Amino acid sequence: MGSGFPIPVSVLTGFLGAGKTTLLNRLLKDPELADTAVIINEFGEVAIDHLLVEQASDGIIQLSDGCLCCTVRGDLVDTLADLVDRLQTGRIAKLARVVVETTGLADPAPVLQSIMAHPALVQAFRLDGVITLVDAVNGEATLDAHVEAVKQAAVADRIVLTKTDLAGAAGIKALRARLRQLSPGAVVLDVNEAGTGAAALFNCGLYDPQTKSADVRRWLGEEAAHDQDHYHDQDHHHDQDHRHDHRHDHHHHDGDHDHGHHHHAHRHDTRVRSHSLVHDGPVPFSAIEMFLDLLRSTHGEKLLRMKGVIELAEDPSRPLVVHGVQKILHPPARLPAWPDGQRGTRLVLITLDMPEDYIRRLFAALTNKPSIDTPDRAALEANPLAIAGL
Ligand SMILES: Nc1nc2c(ncn2[C@@H]2O[C@H](COP(=O)(O)OP(=O)(O)OP(=O)(O)O)[C@@H](O)[C@H]2O)c(=O)[nH]1
Numbered sequence: 001m002g003s004g005f006p007i008p009v010s011v012l013t014g015f016l017g018a019g020k021t022t023l024l025n026r027l028l029k030d031p032e033l034a035d036t037a038v039i040i041n042e043f044g045e046v047a048i049d050h051l052l053v054e055q056a057s058d059g060i061i062q063l064s065d066g067c068l069c070c071t072v073r074g075d076l077v078d079t080l081a082d083l084v085d086r087l088q089t090g091r092i093a094k095l096a097r098v099v100v101e102t103t104g105l106a107d108p109a110p111v112l113q114s115i116m117a118h119p120a121l122v123q124a125f126r127l128d129g130v131i132t133l134v135d136a137v138n139g140e141a142t143l144d145a146h147v148e149a150v151k152q153a154a155v156a157d158r159i160v161l162t163k164t165d166l167a168g169a170a171g172i173k174a175l176r177a178r179l180r181q182l183s184p185g186a187v188v189l190d191v192n193e194a195g196t197g198a199a200a201l202f203n204c205g206l207y208d209p210q211t212k213s214a215d216v217r218r219w220l221g222e223e224a225a226h227d228q229d230h231y232h233d234q235d236h237h238h239d240q241d242h243r244h245d246h247r248h249d250h251h252h253h254d255g256d257h258d259h260g261h262h263h264h265a266h267r268h269d270t271r272v273r274s275h276s277l278v279h280d281g282p283v284p285f286s287a288i289e290m291f292l293d294l295l296r297s298t299h300g301e302k303l304l305r306m307k308g309v310i311e312l313a314e315d316p317s318r319p320l321v322v323h324g325v326q327k328i329l330h331p332p333a334r335l336p337a338w339p340d341g342q343r344g345t346r347l348v349l350i351t352l353d354m355p356e357d358y359i360r361r362l363f364a365a366l367t368n369k370p371s372i373d374t375p376d377r378a379a380l381e382a383n384p385l386a387i388a389g390l
Helices: 020-027 073-088 108-116 139-145 147-154 169-182 216-220 246-250 285-302 356-366 377-382
Strands: 007-014 036-042 060-065 097-101 125-135 158-162 187-190 229-232 272-279 303-310 320-325 345-352
Touching: 007 020, 007 108, 020 097, 020 158, 036 073, 073 097, 073 108, 108 125, 108 147, 108 320, 125 139, 125 147, 139 147, 139 169, 147 169, 147 272, 147 303, 147 345, 158 169, 169 187, 216 303, 216 345, 272 356, 285 303, 285 320, 285 345, 285 356, 345 356
Parallel strands: 007 097, 007 125, 036 060, 036 097, 125 158, 158 187, 229 272
Antiparallel strands: 272 345, 303 320, 303 345
């Protein structure tokens, strides 16, 4: 695969009517988005979104109607494979970036997975980031009613508030606070303020040559994740619930749906948590591999997003960057040096209904800090089922 690969792919998502097409139209006029292919999917009988996107060129690829995350999932893969073919045979001169606009109802994780799990595509493309639009007027109600909207926000690298011109300041403030909790690592922007151009929305990846100096803490959302679960080796024997705000009082409920009456108690986002795992000192690759394998195989569908920087025992001066969506792990990348000078293993997991105790015990065991009643790494390697919760 020649130079120019892997090509960054950004996923633009947001609930129905959130303003995806409007933003895309504006972005396509930005010179930074030259040589960008936009893949738009449609839900409904008549494909109209491509008519609304004003730039009529080869860059716009229309998928047949249907939901990208399910019925047309194969088509996304075909479309991306076709782009590579066109590039390699010279039918496209240059392809700097791909933007996939999902339908408003899509759960973005399968879309991301279809790119990241494909053996050939993963060589040609890399996930740059997820941009999620949230309507400032309807956002709260949408998050209450639709778990897809919660997932869209939880996996975001950038959240763009739209229709802030129509919403009150107090409502916007409350929505921002909620989004920050759902997605501690995401940068929240306002579409009606300056600074929502292509430069702010793209190049979210840590291993893009231009952004290698990016702040790792910000990329991991680590500071914000401190507000939630933060497991620093074993220093966390105090009561977990102390560190959570009032919403988490309800998070053990088992209802999948908002039943309307006890509105607050059944918010979908009470089920979404972010966990920050920190270990000082190098970790052997086999331990990290086992941690990620066990997490993904046992609770993959509950693991919405995972990002991390790892200090490997085998090569501590070059951080290993890991990046995953549900069961899919992007091929790990190595950075030439520690971007912020601070070594150590830092992982951030965003989960939906995942048992927190399991994560904490597994991480402690594999970083060789087993707690009482928890096996150590050797025992776990001999018997991965040794930790309850599998
Ligand atoms: N006032 C206001 N209207 C907006 C803003 N952003 C989008 N809209 C309007 O909201 C409506 C829906 O916008 P679209 O861009 O079509 O939304 P979408 O997310 O692509 O919609 P779907 O494709 O149905 O999911 C349009 O009438 C837009 O003009 C905004 O920031 N302010």
